[in-house]
Amino acid sequence: MPHGDITHIEIPVTDFAAAGAFYSALFGWQIAEAPGFEGYPMWQAPNKISGGAFTKREDGSTSPLSYVEVDSIDDTLAAARAAGGTVVAEKAPITDTSWWAVVADPDGNTLGLYEGMTTPPEG
Structure with missing residues (x-):
């Protein structure tokens, strides 16, 4: 996916089974x-493109938190800080080939960042 695409949306819920039944x-x-x-x-949505996950609702x-794909989380975190944003969650691994982080804009809106691939490369 190109840089800047929304790739994943997390929805916080209190009951995974009930949320699954509702959204299905x-x-x-x-x-x-x-x-x-x-x-x-x-x-995963019926279009097989849109998707995300349920997370446990807590403080x-x-x-919901949208994740935007970036070429480099490190560069994007630096750019967010330089533009007046803050880092809510520093870069952390998802798999050996993918990472996430969370930034907030100057108004306090949060966006997740995603870099990499969650499936091993073919070959």
């Missing part, structure tokens, strides 16, 4: 826990 009935989302991501039920995680 409402939008036809397919929901499953992928191997290695137990306790993080992921959803600090009460609104």
Whole structure:
């Protein structure tokens, strides 16, 4: 995906099963826990492009969080700071080939950052 595309949306919920039933009935989302991501039920829209996951609703995680794909989280964190934003969560690994972080704009809106690939390269 190109730099700047929204790639993933996390929705905080209190009950994974109830949320899965609701969103499946409402939008036809397919929901499953992928191997290695137990306790993080992921959803995929019927277009097979849009998707995300359910997270546990708790303090600090009460609104959906969109993740934007970037070429370099390190560069994007530096650019966010330089532009007046703040880093809410520093760069952390997802897999051996992917990372995430969270920034806030000057108004306090948060966006997740995603770099890499979660599936091994073919070859």
